[in-house]
Amino acid sequence: MLALFSRILKLSGRYKGRIQGAFVCAFLESILAKMPVFLAFLVLSGFYQKTLTKAGCLYIGLALAAVVVLQALVHYLCDRLQSAAGYMIFADKRMELGGHLGKLPMGYFTSGNIGKISSVLGTDMVFIEEAAMSTLGNMMSYMLSAFILLVFMFFLDWRPGLIAAAVTLLASVIAKGMNKVSLKEAAGRQDQSEHLTDAVLSFAEGIGVIKSYNLIGEKSEELTGNFRRSRDTSLAFERKMTPWTRGLNILYAVGIAAIFALSVQLQLSGGLSLPYLCGVLLFVFDLFSPLKALYGEASRLTVMNAALDRIEAVLNETELPDKGTAHIPSESSGSPEICFDHVTFAYEDKEVLHNISFSMQKNTMTALVGPSGGGKSTIANLLARFWDVKSGKVTIRGTDIRDVPLAELMEQISMVFQRVYLFQDTIYNNISMGKPDAAEKEIYEAAKKARCYDFIMALPDGFQTVVGEGGATLSGGEKQRISIARCILKDAPIIILDEATASVDTDNESYIQEAINELVKGKTLLVIAHRLNTIREADQILVISDGRISEQGTHDELMEKDGIYRDFVDIRKKF
Numbered sequence: 166m167l168a169l170f171s172r173i174l175k176l177s178g179r180y181k182g183r184i185q186g187a188f189v190c191a192f193l194e195s196i197l198a199k200m201p202v203f204l205a206f207l208v209l210s211g212f213y214q215k216t217l218t219k220a221g222c223l224y225i226g227l228a229l230a231a232v233v234v235l236q237a238l239v240h241y242l243c244d245r246l247q248s249a250a251g252y253m254i255f256a257d258k259r260m261e262l263g264g265h266l267g268k269l270p271m272g273y274f275t276s277g278n279i280g281k282i283s284s285v286l287g288t289d290m291v292f293i294e295e296a297a298m299s300t301l302g303n304m305m306s307y308m309l310s311a312f313i314l315l316v317f318m319f320f321l322d323w324r325p326g327l328i329a330a331a332v333t334l335l336a337s338v339i340a341k342g343m344n345k346v347s348l349k350e351a352a353g354r355q356d357q358s359e360h361l362t363d364a365v366l367s368f369a370e371g372i373g374v375i376k377s378y379n380l381i382g383e384k385s386e387e388l389t390g391n392f393r394r395s396r397d398t399s400l401a402f403e404r405k406m407t408p409w410t411r412g413l414n415i416l417y418a419v420g421i422a423a424i425f426a427l428s429v430q431l432q433l434s435g436g437l438s439l440p441y442l443c444g445v446l447l448f449v450f451d452l453f454s455p456l457k458a459l460y461g462e463a464s465r466l467t468v469m470n471a472a473l474d475r476i477e478a479v480l481n482e483t484e485l486p487d488k489g490t491a492h493i494p495s496e497s498s499g500s501p502e503i504c505f506d507h508v509t510f511a512y513e514d515k516e517v518l519h520n521i522s523f524s525m526q527k528n529t530m531t532a533l534v535g536p537s538g539g540g541k542s543t544i545a546n547l548l549a550r551f552w553d554v555k556s557g558k559v560t561i562r563g564t565d566i567r568d569v570p571l572a573e574l575m576e577q578i579s580m581v582f583q584r585v586y587l588f589q590d591t592i593y594n595n596i597s598m599g600k601p602d603a604a605e606k607e608i609y610e611a612a613k614k615a616r617c618y619d620f621i622m623a624l625p626d627g628f629q630t631v632v633g634e635g636g637a638t639l640s641g642g643e644k645q646r647i648s649i650a651r652c653i654l655k656d657a658p659i660i661i662l663d664e665a666t667a668s669v670d671t672d673n674e675s676y677i678q679e680a681i682n683e684l685v686k687g688k689t690l691l692v693i694a695h696r697l698n699t700i701r702e703a704d705q706i707l708v709i710s711d712g713r714i715s716e717q718g719t720h721d722e723l724m725e726k727d728g729i730y731r732d733f734v735d736i737r738k739k740f
């Protein structure tokens with residue numbers, strides 16, 4: 166448990182002082198909570214020895230009043246310090262996690278970690294934020310109360326004190342065993358909870374496909390299966406814990422009975438005076454309640470430990486190194502605008518790009534074409550440093566992109582993906598993300614260039630229309646044009662474009678094409694190309710197949726060869 170305290174303190178960062186303050190309050194509160202019984206013992210003892218005076222009674226009464234007031238005050242302070250600290254720590258932690266996620270390689274998000282991130286943000290952090298601080302405060306107070314009561318029992322008489330100590334020791338041994346079981350079970354429960362989150366997310370994300378293939382029944386069954394497994398693991402957890410909690414309760418009952426019997430026996434044989442017997446009886450029923458409460462919360466500790474493990478695991482994921490201090494020069498001074506220099510890349514162990522070398526001159530267009538799975542998207546992603554190359558290097562104007570701060574690299578590049586993502590925010594804010602300090606006029610201008618101004622103005626709230634859940638429903642082509650307006654506003658010198666393969670309606674396609682033409686004017690363009698018109702216009706075409714550049718040249722040059730490119734064009738001509 167002490168290890169958990171120190172983990173929480175480590176996590177609490179600049180709020181460490183608050184947490185320590187809360188623990189000191191918990192300590193004071195546990196002492197104050199026992200004071201009334203101690204004062205009662207003083208009264209009894211004075212009464213029995215006939216030493217109790219009126220003034221003494223008055224002082225004890227005043228002390229009792231002071232103790233009650235002080236206890237309420239300390240309790241209030243403890244609560245304030247704890248709960249506020251929980252919320253403050255996790256507000257910071259969420260921001261830290263957000264920043265951290267932004268620096269992880271894309272591979273982290275595509276390897277089944279979405280469920281983990283959701284459960285860290287939605288379950289673990291909320292649990293620790295809301296429960297951990299008060300639980301830890303309570304446990305601290307229970308621990309100290311147990312210790313104070315034990316010391317007081319020894320002060321009254323060492324023999325019942327010894328029984329109390331033996332019970333406390335035995336209880337801690339049982340609690341250790343209980344903890345082990347709970348830890349083992351907690352891991353299984355968490356795995357199941359991650360599976361459940363994954364299943365719910367994948368069901369919600371894939372609902373379109375599920376419906377269109379009439380898989381609702383089958384997929385709902387899978388989801389229900391996950392719900393059932395979650396219920397069963399929780400019930401199994403409770404079942405496995407019950408024998409341990411029963412064992413502890415029996416031990417406390419036997420301990421109380423033994424102390425009771427021994428003290429009465431001692432009093433009858435003259436070994437214990439009456440006020441001390443009363444003292445023992447006053448304390449004995451309360452003696453093990455802090456321990457009971459302490460170990461009652463033990464299962465929460467294991468959940469908390471497991472939650473902290475997961476939060477730390479996500480926070481400890483290796484970020485893409487971002488220590489570079491070099492700057493990309495605004496002019497190339499002889500180097501190509503972009504250069505892939507003997508680049509090799511592997512997703513984990515699977516090498517998918519082998520020794521790729523090519524360069525792109527400023528304001529030219531390079532088209533990547535080739536069979537599916539050849540490596541086109543991977544090349545585009547390496548330029549944006551979504552991953553780092555395994556060997557070789559990618560340079561922009563002669564500077565290795567790994568030597569440049571990520572934020573600066575991102576200023577150089579705009580990406581237009583097939584899958585558009587708009588934030589749940591106004592259209593205005595979605596566009597202005599491209600340049601947060603842009604004037605209103607610039608945003609309207611970008612929207613006009615991206616051929617979306619007219620349809621935005623036709624919406625009831627115009628640019629203030631909220632996109633997404635509960636907001637306006639836009640067509641795929643409209644969303645695409647808004648995302649292009651965002652890129653136009655950003656005005657980065659390099660554009661990576663993943664050309665749409667899915668057919669949008671002809672009207673939309675021509676608008677999108679016009680918007681793209683505006684976007685790429687005077688830019689260096691790397692395009693994953695599917696449309697013959699685009700490919701023909703390219704200054705150079707790279708045919709990527711099996712992770713290699715199998716052909717390279719202009720359309721006319723490549724058509725003269727009897728290779729993959731010519732087949733590729735012939736097939737497209739047929740459609």
Ligand SMILES: Nc1ncnc2c1ncn2[C@@H]1O[C@H](COP(=O)(O)OP(=O)(O)OP(=O)(O)O)[C@@H](O)[C@H]1O
Pocket residue numbers: 272275512517535536537538539540541542543544
């Ligand atoms: N995140 C990933 N993790 C592991 N392997 C991946 C990942 N993304 C792509 N791959 C693999 O890398 C290889 C190249 O894929 P890539 O997406 O770059 O090809 P592509 O030419 O863009 O294909 P397409 O035209 O179908 O989009 C493929 O074998 C693919 O299975």
